Amino acid sequence: xxxxxxxxxxxxxxxxxxxxxxxxxxxxxxxxAGVINIALEGILLIAALGTALGAPHGAAxxxxxxxxxxxxxxxxYGLLVVVFRGDQIVCGVAIFMxxxxxxxxxxxxxxxxxxxxxxxxxxxxxxxLWLLAVTFSxxxxxxxxxxxxxxxxxxxxxxxxxxxxxxxxxxxxxxxMWAVALSxxxxxxxxxxxxxxxxxxxxxxxxGRGFLALAAMIFGGWRPLWGAAAAxxxxxxxxxxxxxxxxxxxxxxxxxxxxxxxxxxLTLMLRGLLGKTHSAAPLSLGIPRL
Amino acid sequence: xxxxxxxxxxxxxxxxxxANGLLLWPLGARESKPAQGExxxxxxxxxxxxxxxxxxxxxxxxxxxxxxxxxxxGISAEFVEPGDGADRESGLRLLAARGFDLIxxxxxxxxxxxxQIAHDYPDRHFACVDYAKFDANGFVVPPxxxxxxxxxxxxxxxxxxxxxxLQSPHxxxxxxxxxxxxxxxxxxxGFRQGALAVCPSCKVLVGYAGTSADAFKNPARGKELATAQxxxxxxxxxxxxxxxxLGVFEAARETGKRAIGVDSDQWDEAxxxxxxxxxxxxxxxxxxxxxxxxxxxxxxxxxxxxxxQGGVDYAYDEPKRGMIPASVRERVESLRRDIIDxxxxxxxx
Numbered sequence: 001x002x003x004x005x006x007x008x009x010x011x012x013x014x015x016x017x018x019x020x021x022x023x024x025x026x027x028x029x030x031x032x033a034g035v036i037n038i039a040l041e042g043i044l045l046i047a048a049l050g051t052a053l054g055a056p057h058g059a060a061x062x063x064x065x066x067x068x069x070x071x072x073x074x075x076x077y078g079l080l081v082v083v084f085r086g087d088q089i090v091c092g093v094a095i096f097m098x099x100x101x102x103x104x105x106x107x108x109x110x111x112x113x114x115x116x117x118x119x120x121x122x123x124x125x126x127x128x129l130w131l132l133a134v135t136f137s138x139x140x141x142x143x144x145x146x147x148x149x150x151x152x153x154x155x156x157x158x159x160x161x162x163x164x165x166x167x168x169x170x171x172x173x174x175x176x177m178w179a180v181a182l183s184x185x186x187x188x189x190x191x192x193x194x195x196x197x198x199x200x201x202x203x204x205x206x207x208g209r210g211f212l213a214l215a216a217m218i219f220g221g222w223r224p225l226w227g228a229a230a231a232x233x234x235x236x237x238x239x240x241x242x243x244x245x246x247x248x249x250x251x252x253x254x255x256x257x258x259x260x261x262x263x264x265x266l267t268l269m270l271r272g273l274l275g276k277t278h279s280a281a282p283l284s285l286g287i288p289r290l
Numbered sequence: 291x292x293x294x295x296x297x298x299x300x301x302x303x304x305x306x307x308x309a310n311g312l313l314l315w316p317l318g319a320r321e322s323k324p325a326q327g328e329x330x331x332x333x334x335x336x337x338x339x340x341x342x343x344x345x346x347x348x349x350x351x352x353x354x355x356x357x358x359x360x361x362x363x364g365i366s367a368e369f370v371e372p373g374d375g376a377d378r379e380s381g382l383r384l385l386a387a388r389g390f391d392l393i394x395x396x397x398x399x400x401x402x403x404x405x406q407i408a409h410d411y412p413d414r415h416f417a418c419v420d421y422a423k424f425d426a427n428g429f430v431v432p433p434x435x436x437x438x439x440x441x442x443x444x445x446x447x448x449x450x451x452x453x454x455x456l457q458s459p460h461x462x463x464x465x466x467x468x469x470x471x472x473x474x475x476x477x478x479x480g481f482r483q484g485a486l487a488v489c490p491s492c493k494v495l496v497g498y499a500g501t502s503a504d505a506f507k508n509p510a511r512g513k514e515l516a517t518a519q520x521x522x523x524x525x526x527x528x529x530x531x532x533x534x535x536l537g538v539f540e541a542a543r544e545t546g547k548r549a550i551g552v553d554s555d556q557w558d559e560a561x562x563x564x565x566x567x568x569x570x571x572x573x574x575x576x577x578x579x580x581x582x583x584x585x586x587x588x589x590x591x592x593x594x595x596x597x598x599q600g601g602v603d604y605a606y607d608e609p610k611r612g613m614i615p616a617s618v619r620e621r622v623e624s625l626r627r628d629i630i631d632x633x634x635x636x637x638x639x
Contacts, residue, residue, distance in 0.1 A: 008521045012514055019510075104342075113344020114371050116533060119559070198509045198540055202533045203342070207508040239514070245497040246464070246518035253470050253501045 009243050015197065017235035018128070018135050019044060019190035019206075023213030024220065024227040025142050026187030031222055032146060033179035034159035034284040038092025039077045040187055041210025042099035046073045047191025049103040052201030053110055055120035059196075062123060066192035067185060073099070074184020075177075082176045085288035096210075104203055117201040128196040134189060142186070142224040155179055159282035162289045172289055187213075215264040222282060234260040332365040332392065332584050335385035336576075337378060339397030342371050347532070347553040348572060352396040352419060355576030363584055379403040386411040392583050394576060398422045398473055399503070408436040415588055417579045419572055422473060431591065438592045439575040443473075444480030444638045445629055446568040446602030447528070449622055450550050451484025451494075453566055453604060454526040456618045457548075461492045464519030466538050468506040468531035470498040476638045477530035477552070477568070483636055488621065495519045499534045512537030520545045526565065528552070539563055548613070555605035565613040567605040574600055598630045 023040045030037040050069025055062040077095050080086040104114040111117045146152040157165040158175045166172055190209070195201055216234055220227030241256035271280060336356050338349045356367045368390075370381040378400065385393045386407055392415045395404050401423040408416045412435055421438030423430040432438050454463050465481055467474040482494045497515035499505035512534035516527045520541060527542065528550040529535035535552060539560040542549040551559065551567030575595050582588055595601020604622070606614055614622075628634040 005521065008518070012518065016510075016514060111344070113342065115342040115344055116346075116536070194510055198513065198537060200509065200536055200540075202507055202509050202536065204504065204507045205509060205533075207504055207511065242497060242511075242514050242518050245515070246495050246522045246524075248493075248495060253498055257500060 005243075009239060012239040012242065013232070013235050014132055015128075016239050017232050018132060018193045019209045020213050020216055020231035020235055021135050021139065021228045022190030022193070023187045023210050024216040024231045025138055025224055026183040026185075026190075027214055027217040028220070028222055028224050028227050029142060029146070029155070029179050029186065030183035031217065031285055032159045032282055033155050033176045034162060034282055034287065034289075035078075035081060035176055035180055036088040036092065036286045037077075037180075037183055038089055038214070039074070039095035039210075040183075040213055041206055041208065042092075042096035043070050043073050043077075043184055043187040044191040044194070044206040044210045045096070045099040045103060045204070046070060047188035048195045048201055048205055049099070049106060049191075050188075051192045051195040052117045052120060053106060055117075055122050055195070058122050062120070062195070063192055066195065067188045070188020070191060071181055071184040074180050074187070077184075078177045078180035081288065082173060082180060088286050088288075100204060103201075107201070107203065115203045120195070120199050120201075123196055123199045128193055131189065131193045131196060135193075138186060138189070139224055139228040146224060156282070159284055162284050162287075212260055215260050218281075219260075219264045219267050221280060230263075233263070332363070332580070333390045334359065334365050334367045334392045334394065334580055335370065335388075335390040336367065336394040336396065337370045337372060337381040337385070337400070339395075339399060343369065346556065346559060348419075348570070349396055351554050351570065351572035352394065352576050355573030356394070356580070358573065359577050359580040363581055365580060365584065379407070382407050383410075386414050389414075391415060392417065392580060394579075395419065396572070404436065405430065405432065408433050411435075415583055417576070419575065420473065421592075434590050437579055437588070437590050439572075439579065440592055440594050441570050441572075441575075441601050442594060442596030442636070442638075443530075443568070443570065443602060444476045444483075444636045445597045446570065446604060447477045447480030447530075448484035448487070448629065448634075448636045449597075449604045449626060450528055450566055450568045451481040451486075452488045452622050452625055453484075453614060453618060454481075454528060454550060455485035455489040455492045456621060457565070457615075458489070458492065458525040460523045460525050461489060462495065462523040462525060463492060464495045464497070464516065464522075464524035464527035466512055466515045466519070466527055466529040466531050466535065467496070467498040468500075468534050469503060470501050470505070472639070474498070474530050477528075479639050480636050481528050484625070487625065487634070495522055495524055499531055506532030506534055508534045509537035509540070513541045516541035516549070517545065520547050526550060528568070530568075551605070557605065557611070562613075565611075569603045569605050571595065571601050571603065597626060 027037050027040050047066045047070035051062045051066030054065025080091040081088045108114050154170050154175050158172050162172045216230040217227045219230035237259040244251055343349055359365050360367050372378040372381045382403055395418045398420040400418050401421050404416050404418045405423055416436040419439045463485055465478050485492045485494055499508050499511045512531055516538040519527055526548045527538055529538040530552045539549050542563045548565045549563055551564045553570045555569055556564050556567045
C-alpha cells in the first residue's frame with residue numbers, strides 16, 4: 001500500500017467518524033444524566049434538514065438553523081420524557097418518526113419534492129474541515145465537563161442517584177433538561193456535517209448513524225473518550241471495507257456492516273460475564289423522576 | 291372515569307384513521323378534458339417508489355410517461371407518494387378500490403403487494419415497473435390483469451461501459467451499486483462487459499453501499515465509495531444507486547473526475563461531471579402500457595424493453611455537451627447495432 005492511499009484511508013476514517021462521534025457524545029451526555037436517548041437518529045436527521053432549509057440563505061445561517069433544529073427537537077424530547085415522564089424508548093422512536101415525516105413535508109413545501117433537496121450551492125467552498133476540528137475538541141471538552149466540573153458531578157449524580165442529588169438541593173429536572181439540550185446540540189453537529197459534506201439533503205440520509213452511535217456509546221461504557229474511540233473504531237471498519245472494495249478485495253457487505261453490532265454485543269456479554277460494574281450503564285438510566 | 295378513557299381512546303383512534311387517510315390523500319390530481327366523442331376517460335393511478343417524485347430519475351421518468359399520456363391520450367391521472375412500506379400497499383389498494391382502470395407501481399418493491407392486489411381486483415389492470423417476484427418454483431408469472439415492465443439494464447450499461455472505457459487514460463473504471471441484489475448486479479455485469487469489449491485490459495472497481503433498501507438513500511456512503519475508487523485510479527465511475535449516487539457525483543466534483551448517471555439523464559445534477567447516463571426509458575414503457583389499454587389490447591405477462599425496443603439507451607445530446615467525442619460515439623453506435631442484431635449477447639450476471 002502506498003503512502004498516498006494510506007492518507008486517503010485515514011481521511012476517509014475521519015470523515016466517516018464525525019456523525020458517529022458527535023451522536024455518541026450526544027448520547028453519552030444524555031444517558032449519564034439518566035435519560036435514554038433513542039432519539040439520536042431523529043435529531044441527526046432533523047439537524048440535517050434544518051441545515052438544508054437554512055442553506056439558501058448562506059452557509060452561516062445553514063449552520064445556525066441546523067443546530068437550532070437539533071436543540072429544539074431535543075428540547076421537545078426532554079419535555080416528553082423529563083417533564084411529562086413519558087416512556088423514553090417510545091418517545092425516542094416517536095422523535096425519529098417525526099423527523100422522517102417532518103422532513104418530507106418541509107422538503108415538499110420548500111423544494112417541491114419529498115425525497116431530495118436540490119444541490120445547495122451556498123455550501124460549496126465551506127469545507128467541512130472545521131467541523132472535524134469541532135468534533136475532536138468536543139470530545140475533550142465533554143470529558144472535562146463530565147469528570148472535572150461541578151456541573152459534571154451533578155450530571156453523574158442525577159444519572160446514578162437522583163434521590164441523593166435532590167436531597168442536596170440539585171434540581172433533577174433542570175439538570176436532565178440541560179443534558180438533553182446539550183445532547184441535541186452535540187448530535188446536531190453530526191447532522192449539520194452530513195449536509196455540509198454532501199451539499200444536499202436526502203430523505204433518511206442519516207442512514208442509521210444515530211443507532212450505530214448508540215452502539216458506540218454503549219461499547220465505550222458511557223464515557224466520552226471511550227465512546228469516541230469506539231465510534232472511530234466503527235468508522236475504521238467502514239472505511240476499510242470501502243477501501244478494500246475499491247482495491248478489488250471483496251469482503252461480503254453483510255460481514256462489514258455487522259462488525260459494530262457484533263463488537264458491541266461481545267463487549268456487553270464480556271462485561272456481564274466478568275461481573276464488571278465500573279463504568280457500565282448509569283444506575284438510574286431510563287427511570288423518570290420528579 | 292372508565293367511560294371517559296374509552297371516549298379518549300375512540301377519539302384517538304378516529305384521529306389516527308383520519309391521519310392515515312390524509313397520508314394517502316393523492317398529492318396531485320391532473321384531470322384533462324376527454325377527447326371529443328369519447329364516452330369514458332381512462333383513469334390511471336400511479337404509486338411512486340421510495341425515492342418519490344422529484345428523484346430526477348426513475349420516479350420522474352414514470353411521471354413523465356403518465357403526464358405525456360394525459361396530454362396525448364386524454365386520460366386522467368392521479369399520483370400517490372407513499373411514506374413507507376405499509377403505505378405502498380394501501381396506496382395501491384386505495385386506487386384499486388376507487389375504481390381506477392390502470393394502477394401503476396414504480397419499482398421492484400411493489401412486486402409482492404401488486405401481485406396480491408391484482409388477484410383481489412381481477413377487473414382492474416395493473417402494471418409493475420421492474421417486477422421481480424420469485425418463489426420456490428422460480429419466476430412468478432403475473433396474472434391475466436397485470437403486466438410486468440422489465441428492462442434490459444445490462445444492454446444500456448454495456449454501452450456506457452464502452453463510453454467510459456474509451457475515455458479512460460488509466461484504463462480503470464468504477465461501479466457503485468446501491469443494494470447488493472441481482473437487479474443491481476445486472477448493471478454491473480453489463481458495464482463490465484461493455485468496458486472489456488472495447489478495452490480488454492481495463493479494470494472495473496466495484497463497490498456496493500449496503501444490503502438493505504437504505505443503501506439507495508445514503509449519499510455519504512456513495513461519496514466515500516466513489517472517492518476510494520477515484521483514489522485507486524478510476525477515471526469514470528458509473529452508479530446504479532438511487533440517491534446514494536448523488537454522493538458519487540459530489541465525489542467526482544471534488545476530485546475533478548467524471549461520473550455516469552443512471553435511469554434518467556442526470557446531466558443537470560452535476561453539469562460537466564456527468565458525461566452520460568444509462569437511461570431507462572420508463573416513460574416509454576409506461577406510455578406504451580397506457581396506450582395499449584386505451585386501445586383495448588392490454589397484454590398481460592412480461593414486457594421486456596431492451597435496446598431494440600428503445601427501452602434503454604445512453605444520454606447523448608450533441609451540441610451542448612461534447613463530453614463524448616465523435617469517434618467514441620461511432621464505436622458505441624456500432625456496438626449498439628451488434629447487440630440489436632444479436633451479434634453480441636450481453637449477459638445479466
